[in-house]
Amino acid sequence: MNLNKYNRFKKAGKVQEFNARNKELWMYTRVSSKEQTKKKYSIEGQRSSIKAYARENDYLIVKEHGGTYESAKGDLTRREFTQLLDSVKRAKKKPFAIAIKFISRFSRSGGGAIGLVEELVNNVGVHLIETSTGLTTELEKDRLEIYDKLLDSRRENMVRLERTLPALKEFLEEGYWLGRAPRGYDMYGERVSNFSNRIEGQKLVLNAEGRILKKAWNWKAEGMSDVDIRYKLLDKFHFKITKQNLSAMWGKPFYVGVNTNAMLDSPVRGRWPALVSEDIWDQVQKRLDKAKRKSGYDIAPVSEHRPLTGFIYCSQCGAAITSYIAKKKQVHYYKCQCQHGKGGNMNAYTTPRSLKPGVNNSFIDFLSNFELGDVEKELLKTQIKLLTQEHEEEKRSCSEMLGKELVKMQNKLDKVNEKYLLSDDVNETAFNKVKEKLEKEIDQIKEKLDDTPKNLSNQVNFIDKALDFCQNISVHWSSGDIHQKLKIQKTLFPEGLIINPETRQYRTIKMNSLISVIADISKDEKGSKSKKATRKGGLSSTVAGTGLEPVTFGL
Structure with missing residues (x-):
């Protein structure tokens, strides 16, 4: 039989022929921590080893990847490593191999790493070379040894984890934070990236x-x-x-x-x-x-035309009132999700064709019930002056007390530091514990001082604005933008309002102390609750104030 005629059917062995001609390498370097990149020797050591191997074996390094710090515990979470794999797969002219000083620099994921090497060699046609030992996946025996090393790297990581996890857990149990400080805090410690923040401990x-x-x-x-x-x-x-x-x-x-x-x-x-x-x-x-509906869905977002969304509650089922727009007619509605009773859909505005007043219009009428007349205005002015004076005096007293306490604690800290510097037999652990406790107390006092409200620069202007607001609450709400509307609602009625869907009448849950003062003035002026206060069920018989604050008058 003449077998030569079958030569044209023989598979070409593309990988072997290509590799025999190709002498190009890609370099990959990596370290595990940022400190190692700053010291340079680790990255440079890897580069030097790979370049020396290339010279000795007549290879040409044409591209470099890595050169930074990345943990090898996860492969596809490493940006530089992922770029290496993507680049070599997309490259039209592929290198013979990717050169690495130690195979552990390639990966520590064990079985996952072996799968990646198999894909590179069998599907992409690119080998791996460990330059420190000369092992290459081109040879089957070397490839098995490389796989053993990848598994050993995984084992090392697992053993290291077994040692460190209990220590990390103990670290957390002692009240320390692990990882980057959340926004709003600066971290000081032994391993923070900002060298100016490096101190002993955390x-x-x-x-x-x-x-x-x-x-x-x-x-x-x-x-x-x-x-x-x-x-x-x-x-x-x-x-x-x-x-x-x-x-x-x-x-x-x-x-x-x-x-x-x-x-x-x-x-x-x-x-x-x-x-x-x-x-x-x-x-x-x-x-x-x-803020969750009873059905489990989020309340519909507020709109400029439906500012009472989520602020008012159904008197029949207690659910928060949601809202929507009929897009075809561009008509705004409030809606109760309960299936019983009438008035589930409520028009937001009063129109010539609406059978009932709009929810927004009813709210404007409700607000007007609490507006001051001229006589009540003078009475409230006296009340506000007294309240602001008490408020200023309380702030002044609080600031003085905190200031004295701060000086006292600072003196204690100075004495502790002085004793430590002058004495040779002071227990350092005990010293650090006392110092940390005093510094923490000083920081807390400083925070309280920062949070103490500043004195009013213009008390007369403040009171005038407050009185103007109290006389024109409904006007301020109806003319304000969505942010002003929400601010007025939440300030006056912090717990929201209850609405009867059928009658469109409101009941209060909890009121700001400003409204309580107006109600008291009305009682004193007329001997009982005024018609303004009781019309449409405006004032609840049991309401609690939330405190008279400057925000109330800046609306």
Whole structure:
């Protein structure tokens, strides 16, 4: 039999022929930590080894990847490593091999790494070379040894993890934070990237952004929407935060001083100063829970034409009122989701064809019930003067007390430092513990001083604005933009209002103390609740004030 005639059917062995001609290499280098990249020797050591191997074996290095720090525990999460794989797969002219000093620099993922090597060699036609040993996947025996090394790297990582996990867990249980400090805090420690923040131990300090974020938490606790909070942060402080990051912040116990890391068996009190009190945290969580419909869906977003969305509640079922627009007719409606009773759909505005007054119009009428007349205005003016004077005196007294306490604690710290410097037998551990405690107390006092409201620069102007608002509440609401409307609603009625869908009448849940003062004046003036106060069921017989604050009068 003449077998030569079958030569044309023989497979060409493209990879072998290509490799025999190709002498080009791609270089890949990597270190595990940022500190190693700054010291340079590790990256440079890898480069030198690979270049020396290329010269000795007549290879040409045509491209370099890596050259930075990336953890090898995950392959496809490493940016430089992923770019290497993508580039070699897309390259029209492929290298003979990717050169690496140590195979552990390629990957520590074990089986996953072996799969990647198999794909490179069999599907892409590119080999791996470990320049420190000369092992190459071109040879079957070397390839198996490389696979063993990849598995060994994975084992090393697992053993290292077994050693470090208990230590990390203990670190967390002692109240320390693991990872980058969340927004609003600066981290000081032994391994932070900012060298000016390097100290022994760990310390998280509230920064300027944190003090701004604290105001955002307070606004959220008062019932302000995320949209308004972002608008106010930008307007007042030129502070930018995405709606996603703001929303995520409400669910981070870190800001109340609690660590909920997945490695912990249960939440742990952190060593850092809390941004918000537990009371503020609880109020925010309560509002977030309340902002869900009973069906589990989010309340429809507010609109300029439907500002009462989520602010008013159905008197029949207690659910928050949502809203929508009939797009074809461009008519705005409020809607109760309950299936019983009448009046589920309520027109937002009164129109010539509407059978019942609009919800917005009814709210304007409701607000007018609380507006002051000229006689009541003078009585309230006296009340406001007394309240502001008491408020200023209270602030002054609080600031003086905090100032004295700050001096006292600072003196204690100075004495502790002096004793440590002058004495040779002071226990350093005990010293650091006392010092840390005093510094923490000093930081807390400074925060309280920062949070103390500043004195009113123009009390007369303040009172005039307050009285103008009290005489024209409905006008301020109806003429304001969506942000002003929401601000007025939440300030006067922090817990919202209850509406009867059939009669469109409102009942209060809780009122601001300003409205309570007006009601008291009306009682004193007429001997009982005025017609203004009781018309349409305006004032509840049991209401609690929320405190007289400057924000009330800046609407």
